[in-house]
Each structure stands twice: as structure tokens, then as C-alpha cells.
Amino acid sequence: MLDRTPAPYRVFTDRDVVDHLGDLPRIRGILGGAKGEWRVRDVADGNLNAVFLVDGPQGGVCVKQALPYVRVAGESWPLDVNRATYEAAYTRRLAPHVKGLAPEVHHYDPEQFVIVMEKLEPHIILRRGLIAGERFPKAPEHVAEYVAQAAFRTSDLAVPFERKAADVALFAQNLALQRITVDLVFTDPYVEVWRNKVTAPLAAWAAALRADVGLKSAVAHFRLRYLTSAQSLLHGDLHSGSVMATPDDTRVIDGEFALVGPTGFDVGNFLAHYVMAWYAKPFHAGAHGAITAYRDAIADDIARFWLTFRRRFLEIWRDEDASGDGLPPSHFADPAGRARLETFRQAYVEAIFRDAVGYLAIKTIRRIVGYAQIADFLTIGDEERRAEAQAGALALARALLKRPENFPDIAAIVDALAYFEGAGLDPKRAPA
Structure with missing residues (x-):
């Protein structure tokens, strides 16, 4: 004790x-x-x-x-x-x-x-199911609904600032878990530290990430967003291991990392783990045709998660009597107010997407060259083959951080999955 x-x-x-x-x-x-x-x-x-x-x-x-x-x-x-x-x-x-x-x-x-x-039964951890090649067709939409509800209803769009301040005051005390995020997600992958677990074939990639000033500047931007943007109440660790599912039912678990922060942090984290599942899948057991079809399904899941989140967040905002102090109705009472408010809505959601793209990349890097790596890759026994899968994900993550303008929507990210596949173990030869 x-x-x-x-x-x-x-x-x-x-x-x-x-x-x-x-x-x-x-x-x-x-x-x-x-x-x-x-x-x-x-x-x-x-x-x-x-x-x-x-x-x-x-x-x-x-x-x-x-x-x-x-x-x-x-x-x-x-x-x-x-x-x-x-x-x-x-x-x-x-x-x-x-x-x-x-x-x-x-x-x-x-x-x-x-x-x-x-007790959830017969649910299994979503990550285990993805590794095993099982299909959970409703999980992306269910998790998107969960995040959309949480993101809107705990934000300044929906609640008075006093209620929001109470959330901030309470969850700001969750310091031990936030310190884990600050260290393991935003710091460790870009320095040499004992906790990092880099396999030998990826040593050049890890060194390149540590040396990449432009990439680290982008990470610093999103690190500050994590620390300073009190947008909504977050799960804080929303990934495929924090979801239990059956083909028809989905439950989000393990909210111990909860904090008030940028909504895109949860969105990007969940997307990142589907992206890594896509890169890992060819190295799991299964017939080639079945694996190809399964990867196509994962790619569809990636798109459906974001598109469902976007649609539901906007629907909730439009349908609810938004009583938050963020955008008071009196500001939009003029004849053109409805159109102006819709412009605000679209811009708000686009900003969430831009944050999500950055956090998708940062979470991917963290899971490959940092601590607490994921079974999607660790179940690939051969280090060279595992590194081959991981290198593609790292190449995509680097591009998302350094060339975000190339990824204006979720379709562009899905299309880029195959482009960065087989990036290779030498980061200098990988596509940028």
C-alpha cells in the first residue's frame, strides 16, 4: 500500500x-x-x-x-x-x-x-473485435452520437456560464490523469525518455520525429489547445479500448481522464484508433480478399463517425432551445439572424474538425513511438512487419500535422490511407 x-x-x-x-x-x-x-x-x-x-x-x-x-x-x-x-x-x-x-x-x-x-454482456472491447475481424457496423454512429451529445450539452452553447464554470472547477482538479496526457501524448514521443517503447526498425522514424521542428511546432499548437480551450466536457481517453460493443449495441466506458477541453480531442482520438486499425489489418491473420473488404469497411467507419458527429451536433444545436451564454438569441434577432447563426454553426464545427485532424495525428504518433502501445500493432509478432504497418500510420500523421491544408474534409483523410501505406522504414523516403 x-x-x-x-x-x-x-x-x-x-x-x-x-x-x-x-x-x-x-x-x-x-x-x-x-x-x-x-x-x-x-x-x-x-x-x-x-x-x-x-x-x-x-x-x-x-x-x-x-x-x-x-x-x-x-x-x-x-x-x-x-x-x-x-x-x-x-x-x-x-x-x-x-x-x-x-x-x-x-x-x-x-x-x-x-x-x-x-455488467455488459455479451459485449466485447471494440479493439479486440477489430483485431479479430468482427464487424460492429453501428459503433461509429453510436460513439458519434455520444460525443455529439456530450460536446453540445456541456458547452457554452447549451448551458449558462455558471454551470460551465462548475464543470471546469471540478474536472480541473483531475490533475494526475491530465499530467499523464501532457507527458505521454504531447511530450514523450518527441524526446528520448525511458517510457518510450520504440522497436528497432522504427528507430529512424522516432529520431526524425524528434528532430522535426515544423512538426513539433504543430504539436505545440495542439498542446496549448488541450491546456487552454475549455470547450466541452471530454472523455479524455476515447479510443477503441474504451468502447464495448456488440453488432447492435455500443457503450462508452472508462471516463477517468475526464476534463473540460477542446471537443476535437475526443473526436480525433477515436478516429486515430480506427486509422491505426486500418494500417494494422493486413498483418493480421485472414484471407487477402476478406482483409481487403474489412479494410474498406473500416475506412467507411472512419467517414461515418465524423459525418454522423457533424450531422448530429448541428441537428441538436438547431433543434434545441440553446440557453447557453455563448451565443445569445438576442444577437440573431434581426431579419438575417438565422443565416448568420447558421454561419456560426458551420464555422464552429469546421474548427472542431481542424482540431480533430491534429489530435488524430498526435494520438497516432503517441501510440507508435511512445508508451502504452496498442494491441492492433503489438499482435503483429514480427517486428519488421509490425514496423511496416506502423510506418504508414506515422507518414499519414506527419502529413496531417505539417500539411493540414491537404486534408480539408474526412474524405481526403480516407483517400490518403492507401497513399501512405507502405511508407517504409526510412522516413526520408516516405511520401510527405
Whole structure:
């Protein structure tokens, strides 16, 4: 146990989970039967937390506990357990707006930093399904709806500035997780640091990124946007590992990185992981024809996610009585006001897209030459073949940051996927 944790806190064992749930009448009702009949499974596969599935005669729940360290690193990397408090607050804040798109939270214990939530079944982690070649045709649109609802309804477009200020004040305290983002996403990939995990075949790419002044200037711009743009309440770590899905149902999980920041950060992060899935897919098992068709489907998913987000964000804005202080109705009461307001709307969404393009690139670079790399690439056993897949994604990311004018819309990004494929291990020979 680390000394910095609150005194009542303890890291749960299977027995502790059962005893804890046994004291909660609502959870006993969900599980049914006696405590001795409950079955506990440790299913944690993320980087940070302990996760248990508990099944009883009548039903099941998921139990998530924040550990006082990074789970995959152990006690050598301490981490504030209060992140669970912010995840619980984020979930409560969005619950009225994203019903059916996130698991229901049954209970939060602020002393043990434990969240008890709906057990999702037969859902699987979206990333696992993408690697396995399974199709989740509704996931892009469902996640787009989730992000659109969160982005509009927690912004100055929808809420009075007092409500917005309360969100900023609360989630600005989620410093430990924001520090992880600042360091691992915006800093580490562009310096030599012990946490980076660069495979030997990609050493030249990593060195080129560190030396590229123009690219690092672009990253600095988006880093400042992350730190200073209080646009809406963000998930903060929205990727294919933070989504559970079936072919018909999708739920966003793991909101512990929540902060108020630029909406494009969530949008770009989710896009980045579909882009990396596209580059990794030819190196996974499967017949050539099937892989080609699957990649075409992923490319379609990339476009549908953005286009659905854009459409739904604008629809919500047009259909709702926007009571936020950002754009008061009195400013648009003149005869031409409706047209002027629509111009504002289009410009607002275009700015989200421009941010998303930058964060797509930055998240891609981070997952390839930084810490916490993703299974899409790591499941490719041969380092040379893995690096070949990653090099294409890095070449695209570099172009997005250095030549954003070449990517005016999502179609241009989708079209560029194949152009940068096979970029090669020498960044000097890769297309720019």
C-alpha cells in the first residue's frame, strides 16, 4: 500500500469485492442469492485499474477500483486514486444525455474508490473485435452520437456560464490523469525518455520525429489547445479500448481522464484508433480478399463517425432551445439572424474538425513511438512487419500535422490511407 492513499482505502481482493457488495442492498438485489453463491473474476486488461466481474444467481455487475499505482507498472509508478471520483462525476454529468450509450452506474464508494456498474454482456472491447475481424457496423454512429451529445450539452452553447464554470472547477482538479496526457501524448514521443517503447526498425522514424521542428511546432499548437480551450466536457481517453460493443449495441466506458477541453480531442482520438486499425489489418491473420473488404469497411467507419458527429451536433444545436451564454438569441434577432447563426454553426464545427485532424495525428504518433502501445500493432509478432504497418500510420500523421491544408474534409483523410501505406522504414523516403 502506498502512504499517499486515504487511510480507509485498501486494494480489493476477490473476497473484499464480495464483502463490499454484500453491504449494498441494491447490488444484492441485482445479483440474487447468498454471497457464497457469487462468482468473482478478475478481468483487468487496461493500464490503470482493477476490474472484476461478479455473477450471482439472478444477474451480474462490474466492479472497478482505482489502484494507487499504474496497474501495468506496479508501485514504481504511483497514481492518485481520486481519478475514480472524477470518472463517477463524469458519468453522472452525462447520464441524462447519453442513455443507452454508457453502462449504468449502480454505486460509487468514495472511500474505496470503487465504481459498481452494469455488467455488459455479451459485449466485447471494440479493439479486440477489430483485431479479430468482427464487424460492429453501428459503433461509429453510436460513439458519434455520444460525443455529439456530450460536446453540445456541456458547452457554452447549451448551458449558462455558471454551470460551465462548475464543470471546469471540478474536472480541473483531475490533475494526475491530465499530467499523464501532457507527458505521454504531447511530450514523450518527441524526446528520448525511458517510457518510450520504440522497436528497432522504427528507430529512424522516432529520431526524425524528434528532430522535426515544423512538426513539433504543430504539436505545440495542439498542446496549448488541450491546456487552454475549455470547450466541452471530454472523455479524455476515447479510443477503441474504451468502447464495448456488440453488432447492435455500443457503450462508452472508462471516463477517468475526464476534463473540460477542446471537443476535437475526443473526436480525433477515436478516429486515430480506427486509422491505426486500418494500417494494422493486413498483418493480421485472414484471407487477402476478406482483409481487403474489412479494410474498406473500416475506412467507411472512419467517414461515418465524423459525418454522423457533424450531422448530429448541428441537428441538436438547431433543434434545441440553446440557453447557453455563448451565443445569445438576442444577437440573431434581426431579419438575417438565422443565416448568420447558421454561419456560426458551420464555422464552429469546421474548427472542431481542424482540431480533430491534429489530435488524430498526435494520438497516432503517441501510440507508435511512445508508451502504452496498442494491441492492433503489438499482435503483429514480427517486428519488421509490425514496423511496416506502423510506418504508414506515422507518414499519414506527419502529413496531417505539417500539411493540414491537404486534408480539408474526412474524405481526403480516407483517400490518403492507401497513399501512405507502405511508407517504409526510412522516413526520408516516405511520401510527405
